[in-house]
Amino acid sequence: MSPTLSLILALVPAVLSQQSNLTSFSQQLNSTGLNALGGLVESLNQTEAGRQVIDTLASNNVSTVFAPSNDALTAFATDSQGTNASDLGAIFSYHILPGNYTNMTTNYPNVTLGRTLLNGSSYVNMPGNASQVLIWSRYPENGTLFAFNNGTNVSVTNASTIGNMEVYVIDHVLRPPGNMSAVLQDPRNGITNLSAIIASMGAMSDNGGNETRVTTDVANLGQVLDETPGITIFAPSDEAMQRANSSLNGLASNTTALSSLIGNHIVNGSALYSTLITPNASGGYLEFTTASGEPMHLASNSSGLYVQVNSSPPARVVRTDLLARNGVVHVIDNVLVDTTSDVSKASSAYESATSAARTATAAAAGPVTAAPGQGQPGSGQSGSSGGAQSTYGVLPGLGIGVLFLAVGWAL
Template structure:
């Protein structure tokens, strides 16, 4: 198993160096020597009580040997609170995840270079290939360093074979495009029905949301649709496709916008030409022009192959 894991990582790292060049500035050998700790990444994890759930996951996925290797690696490491927030707060729950799925999730947190925070360029959502052969999106600005919108809460935990940046979220790799992710989530069944009904009109909304993107969708839950007067899927299926198209395209921004990109008081333009309002006090919220109150964004930062989804509790009205 250790050999298989190493080969998987080695194959992925062939892509990593080229993909990361534009984002990360090079470190000299002297810099590397100064930054090296005395323990490997695996040892750092195993000796830190706040990484006990990460340790369980690495053992279960058979990746402890990989992260004891020469590297160098950069690991965006979720702490115990991050695992708990993802519903993986016990050893039993982690072990219930299929091993290959768990391995993919963990490798999605690993980059095949030693990258201290000082080497990360000031930029927004720069794509970086991971050992899972999928991109993460790294941002560095005046507020700190973020990956897929998740904050780095402690940077530069040095190891002999790389560096660890502690993050407050378990990063989940994309499982499909925006439409596919919505279809797989039972809490979006009203939204999916609305997209399909709208696509029967002059604009194929499903095709737009399945396109290359990147796109950001503020996705209302089923309850949000019911609160907006769509009592059932049948009611949505009976609605005017043009009306639904106007509403749905008002929930879409033509760019990849993680929660870390949201700015207090900003008014980003949506695909239908109107703007929404962003507020951050008391948690991120988005407001439609005809909504009396702002909609809470929670959870945020669901990554898809063509963008990102933020769940909201109201249907935005243009």
């Protein structure tokens, strides 16, 4: 027998198995009336992400599927003409979660988070190569489930069990989260004033080597926040920024202090979703280290969740879980006016977070309730979290030799 024929015969079982998976998946979708999604199976099979979706759903493992309705896919096809097969595979991998989440959905304002199949550097940039999360909840007044998606809520219109799949039919196609800068600049999120200040950091010039050196022709803070794996921002609302206008104006000529203040709103090295930052004990708190190396405390009471850095005025978290491809943003109602920094502590916290993330599972099944390297929330519990990279170090994914002296960020 020729080597070529032997190779072809060796591939036959794999090809037949893949075709069987395609047929099985398509038939399961069609049986629920999801004909439009069933018709996309061949297109999904053209990409690695799409084949992962098909193989996962055709396996014996339990999966949770947020399946767009026929009408949702029709609208998507109209709005997304020209979407290539690779993007299509990535988009639909964001609709699939390994594991069974039945009876795990909480009532809003509480949420449930699970890791999807969406991964890959083009779409996700998380510590430890973790997959992107999907967030959903339930309206307590009528019991309707809904998923959070880039500033809008996508409703679940039907739920059923098909073989090994828990299927939630949704009225829109879910779009994977975009860059951090897009989240900050989206007017629906009400944090554009912070975005403007971050953008202005790129225009700061060299001042004799004594302050931050950043120029617009190399890199800026916005680029760092877009490209660093694991960024959490506690972003003051536009109203909060306006109230703090006098304090911020006083820092306009002090780039070191302004850099430190912004860094004290950021945790670097960890994506801290709302389920990871709420203490579970009365009177308890969580402590993280900011990108400026200062202690950040989070505590909750009957009026909400509050964040404070050192002796800054506390701020209440008024909106949670604005997702980005590399992290998350929470909106707060006050500016954390603290201009201190500690590069050594920032570096230590960042190294702790990134080291722990390397041992995490990319797409572990089950709700996201504990961060890599973080202790469970409790009374007086400290959590390992990211800080800025040490002076003259290099943030992951960047190799540009520009230095944030005040915060300890080396681009």
